[in-house]
Amino acid sequence: MDKNQATGLILFAAVILVYSLFFASSPELPAVEETLPQTESQISATVQDSPTDVLPDSLIDAQRTSRFGLLAPLTTGTASDIVLENDKISVTLSSKGAEIKQVILKEYKSWDQQPLALLDEQSSNMSFTLESTKGNVNMADLYFSPELTEVANEGVKTQTLTLSARTGAGQIVHTFSLEDGSYVVKKRMEIDRFQGLFTGNALNLTWEDQVKAQEKDLGESRRQTRLNYYLASESYENLGAGNDPEEEQAAEPVKWIGFSQRFFTAGIIADSVFQNVSLAQTTPTDSSIVRSMKASLAIPLENGRADFSFYFGPDKYNTLKKVTDGFEENVDMGYFFVSWVNKYIVVHLFQFLEKYFNNYGIIIILIVLMIKLALSPLTYKSYIGMAKMRVIKPEIDELKEKYGDDATKMQQEQMKLFSQLGVSPISGCLPLVLQMPFLFAMFFFFPNAVELRQESFLWANDLSTYDEFIKLPFTIPFYGSHVSLFTLLMTVSQIIYTHFNNQLTTATGPMKNLGYIMPVMFMFILNSYPAGLSFYYFVSNVVTFGQQALIKLFVDDAKIRAKVDESKVKNVNKKKSKFQQKLEDAMKAADNNRKK
Structure with missing residues (x-):
């Protein structure tokens, strides 16, 4: 190396050194946009x-x-995973960002018998941000030091994970706690000092969740999956269960938000309220995802502190009811006129019988027997009403022959006859109508009953979905590509019951045939519904048939006829009631208008 080369290398090294020192002492950074x-x-x-x-x-x-x-x-820093768990759930958190990475429900498995991950890194993302003089600060950019402790209070163990990030200027602390036997993870975030850095008064959260398919029947899962929320005014709302994209801006503060799928819910619950809540959901084409959901909200900071909770667990009505006000609405119990049957009767019957029986087929049979026993007075009155109509059929036939061409006169004479004989034409139907809420309530209970999930009975491997007794090599429109044996048994039993019932009534023509058409329609409708529902209706038909056969043994048509005749004599001079008179007047007026 000659003198000139050595001099050049020294000068080059000096330039690099000066350049580094220049940047270290006073960095010249590019202009930053807002x-x-x-x-x-x-x-x-x-x-x-x-x-x-x-x-x-x-x-x-x-x-x-x-x-x-x-x-x-x-x-x-260096990211590490910490597990917060109890006997119900396992929650994996990261020291980077204090993020929830995964939630495993220990008591349940996915349809393919894998651990049931309600959330994981691939499907869910929670982005917590704070407004500052440097713009929005994402918690995911910060590293925290973890400390896991466990304490027992009155026999209840509680695990607490504290994730803290400290500098000389202040500290940020995230605290997660989980009690034994609970699905609720409580969270607190506290900001200590950092004077003048944070400019907002809320912790902002954007939660995106690709709700994973946990059930074999994707179609039914999508029908039962929705984004629910509960307003501070105690009003329950949801974005619906349809396939169309939906989004909404809450008009008022919100108490909780639930990403509720068919049997499980991941939700966030405010200690006070959430502000500026916007919600959205879509249905993706990916069959591994039930629905894509998103919630953006602001969690108020009070003295640098925000408290709220997460729920990760099953949609059990009584469990959800203990979480917070209105949280049980994540379970669809049906419309108001049938939901009371599920909320106050069926749910409690299931809970009671689960203590003594672990076979849900047996539990369904016992529930049918209990409900039928409780409704037996109505069943008896219905049978007696139909029996009275049957014994006066000759009188009705006479009226038809005499006034068959005059419908108005026919109706008037029938009402007069019913009044004299002490018979009500609706006496046989009214008790059946009173039983309808119990009938329709089951259409909502069984498709949403997590208790039946993956429970087998006879040939059904899972009572929460259809029993595929025969797999068809083709698809029948409105029916499907399988045969549900429980649905077939329900259909056959309903047809037999209809035939038996027609012998007890005076139904003729279309009304008589309707009883045979309805079971066939339900065969198509229920073929893809949960096996537990079809089994319930099958057992219900068998028990009802047995009830009527038993009542028939103790009811004598001759005695009923004698009572009818006795009423006829007693009411021979009976005056028309005001209601009957008004009804006749209305019928006459309608007939006159028709003739005009």
């Missing part, structure tokens, strides 16, 4: 994209300071 601060990953990308491949640590530190200010020291 946008979000760069995240740790973006800073890394900047470093990787630089012409020299590796920039000095001093330059990286300067960039962090520019982007995060007093929080810059918290943007470096």
Whole structure:
């Protein structure tokens, strides 16, 4: 190496040294637009994209300071996973961002018998941000130091995970706690000092969740999956269960939000309220995803502190009811005129019988017997009403022959006859109508009963979905590509019951045939419904048939006829009631208008 080369290398080294010192003492950074601060990953990308491949640590530190200010020291560290768990759930959290990475429900399995992950890194993302003088600070850019403790209070163990990030200027602490036997994870975030850094008065959350398919029947899962929320005014709302994209801005503060699928819910619950809530959901084409849901909200900060909770668990009505006001609405119990049957009767019957029986087929049979026994007085009155109509059929036939061409006169004479004989034409129907809420309530209970999930009975492997007794090589429109044996048994039993019932009534023509058409229609409708529902109706038909056969043994038509004749003699001079007179007047007026 000659003198000139050596001199050149020394000068070149001196330039590099001066350049590094210049950047270390007073960094000349590019102008920053009024946008979000760069995240740790973006800073890394900047470093990787630089012409020299590796920039000095001093330059990286300067960039962090520019982007995060007093929080810059918290943007470096090593991420680790910590598990918070009890006998019900396992929650995996990361020390980077204090993020919930995964939630496993220990008591349940997915339809393919894998651990049931209600949330995981691929399907769910919670982004917590705070407004600051440096723009929005994402908690995911900060590293926290974990400390896991466990305490027992009055025999109840509670695990607490404290994730803290400290500098000389202040600290941010996330605290998660989970009690034994609970599906509720309580969270608290506290900001201590950092004077003048944070400018907002709320912790902002954007939660995106790709609700994973946990059941074999994707179609039924999508029908029962919806984004629910509960307003501060105690009004329950949802975005619906249809396939169309939906989004909504809550008009008032919200108490809780639930990403509710068919049998499970992931929800967030406010200690006070959530502000500025916007919600959205769509149905993706990916068959591994039931629905895509998103919620954006602001959690008020009071003295630098925000308290709220998460629920990760099954949609059991009594369990949800203990979480917070209105949270049980995540279980669809039906419309108001039938929901009371499920909420106050069926749910409690299931809960009671589960203590003594572990076979849900037996539990369904016992529930049918209990409900039928409780409704037996109505069944008896219905049978007697039909029996009275049957014994006076000769009188009705006479009226038809005499006034068959005059419908108005026929109706008037029939009402007169019923009044004299002490018979009500609706006496046989009214008790059946009173039983209808119990009949329709089951259409909502069984498709949403997590208790039946993956419970087998006879040939049905899972009572919460259809029993595929025969797999068809083709698809029948409105029916499907399988044969449900429980649905077939229900259809056959209903047809037999209809035939038996027609012998007891005076039904003729279309009304008589309707009883045979309805079971066939239900065969198509219920073929893809839960096997538990079809089995319930099959057992119900068998028990009802047995009830009527038993009542028939103790009811003598001759005695009923004698009572009818006795009423006829007693009411021979009976005056028309005001209601009957008004009804006749209305019929006459209608007939006159028709003739005109």
